[in-house]
Amino acid sequence: MNKIKAFKDSPFSDPVYKQISMRNGEVNKMSKEELKQKLMDLRLDSRGVKEVLKKRLKNYYKKRKLLQAKTKVPVGTDVFYDYLLVIDFEATCQQFNPANFKYEIIEFPIVLINTMDLTVEDEFQFYCKPVLNPKLTPFCTELTGITQAMVDKSPTFPDVLMEVEAWMSKRKVESSNFAVITDGPWDMGRFMYTQCQISSLPIPKWAQKWINIRKSYSNFYGCPRSKLTVMLDNLGMEFAGQQHSGIDDSRNIARIVMRMLEDGCELRINEQLFRRKMPDRDAGDDAEVVPVSKTDAENNSALECDSEGGCAGIPIKLAEKSIQHHCEHTAESLMKAEQLRHSSPQSTVKEIISSTDHLAASVGKISLDNSSSQVGSHASDDDIDDLLEYYKLQK
Numbered sequence: 001m002n003k004i005k006a007f008k009d010s011p012f013s014d015p016v017y018k019q020i021s022m023r024n025g026e027v028n029k030m031s032k033e034e035l036k037q038k039l040m041d042l043r044l045d046s047r048g049v050k051e052v053l054k055k056r057l058k059n060y061y062k063k064r065k066l067l068q069a070k071t072k073v074p075v076g077t078d079v080f081y082d083y084l085l086v087i088d089f090e091a092t093c094q095q096f097n098p099a100n101f102k103y104e105i106i107e108f109p110i111v112l113i114n115t116m117d118l119t120v121e122d123e124f125q126f127y128c129k130p131v132l133n134p135k136l137t138p139f140c141t142e143l144t145g146i147t148q149a150m151v152d153k154s155p156t157f158p159d160v161l162m163e164v165e166a167w168m169s170k171r172k173v174e175s176s177n178f179a180v181i182t183d184g185p186w187d188m189g190r191f192m193y194t195q196c197q198i199s200s201l202p203i204p205k206w207a208q209k210w211i212n213i214r215k216s217y218s219n220f221y222g223c224p225r226s227k228l229t230v231m232l233d234n235l236g237m238e239f240a241g242q243q244h245s246g247i248d249d250s251r252n253i254a255r256i257v258m259r260m261l262e263d264g265c266e267l268r269i270n271e272q273l274f275r276r277k278m279p280d281r282d283a284g285d286d287a288e289v290v291p292v293s294k295t296d297a298e299n300n301s302a303l304e305c306d307s308e309g310g311c312a313g314i315p316i317k318l319a320e321k322s323i324q325h326h327c328e329h330t331a332e333s334l335m336k337a338e339q340l341r342h343s344s345p346q347s348t349v350k351e352i353i354s355s356t357d358h359l360a361a362s363v364g365k366i367s368l369d370n371s372s373s374q375v376g377s378h379a380s381d382d383d384i385d386d387l388l389e390y391y392k393l394q395k
Contacts, residue, residue: 103190
């Protein structure tokens with residue numbers, strides 16, 4: 001009875017949602033050409049692959065039905081965050097990076113999106129002078145377009161980070177509700193984390209959790225996770241500028257973000273840093289990246305790392321033993337899963353989970369409530385793939 005009452009009290013009990021569902025069914029039966037023609041008739045963007053076109057048309061019909069029904073559900077573009085900061089670092093690299101290679105950030109770009117009017121309000125860009133490996137490799141220069149002369153005359157990372165904070169303060173970003181957006185987990189989980197260790201700096205709070213646009217894009221449009229150029233292509237767009245230029249990559253990611261918001265996507269923080277201790281590795285070498293649920297993102301209950309890279313809950317502090325237990329079992333289980341993949345290439349993710357005692361529990365979402373902290377045991381395939389992919393990249 002309580003469930004029935006809860007449904008009746010829910011905004012989704014409105015009959016309009018049945019109409020929306022029926023309309024979605026009609027859209028699902030349309031061919032790509034029919035979708036394009038309908039979008040053109042409605043004077044909407046008709047570029048993109050079939051999955052994108054379906055999502056765009058469904059969102060149009062949904063908005064129109066909700067407006068006609070005068071429901072209490074917000075109809076406009078999602079404005080949960082006032083600002084979105086798109087960041088795509090460039091870092092020192094070699095053609096074949098050795099194990100435990102210390103990446104240093106050499107370009108720090110930011111594209112600032114105002115969600116109220118879906119415009120790029122400002123940009124920030126600084127090059128950084130590396131200190132551990134001050135000489136760029138020819139491969140790095142060819143890949144990024146960043147020359148030795150460009151970094152030699154630039155400030156080091158600590159000074160650039162101060163410029164970032166000053167710029168954010170001037171734009172009044174820090175006093176607003178904002179989120180960082182990256183293309184994958186590596187910008188913050190590898191580059192920012194490692195650079196702050198090299199520079200003996202605390203990790204900025206705003207860099208400890210972010211929106212992985214690859215994950216959001218895949219979940220929203222129902223497409224496989226893919227690189228920047230493929231995401232653009234799926235939307236009927238072309239890359240503008242030079243690939244692997246931090247500022248150009250950030251601008252193109254911003255184009256994707258604004259298109260997704262126009263199509264009705266609700267972007268929320270979906271990843272965060274979490275201290276990881278891997279066997280036979282320095283304790284501070286890497287941070288683990290773990291998923292954040294939409295509920296936790298909206299309740300601001302993601303974790304924060306302290307200056308040493310440890311983590312404290314917001315608003316609840318997790319016990320240190322629980323964190324160590326999570327990290328140790330994650331490391332152990334990921335290595336077992338990796339061994340199983342090599343020994344049995346046809347194994348599916350679910351088979352790998354069933355063959356390891358702790359993987360599902362280790363990579364599950366950390367649930368926070370007012371009385372306890374525990375590791376969830378219902379990890380999704382996406383969450384498991386995230387950690388397996390990230391672990392492989394660190395090897």
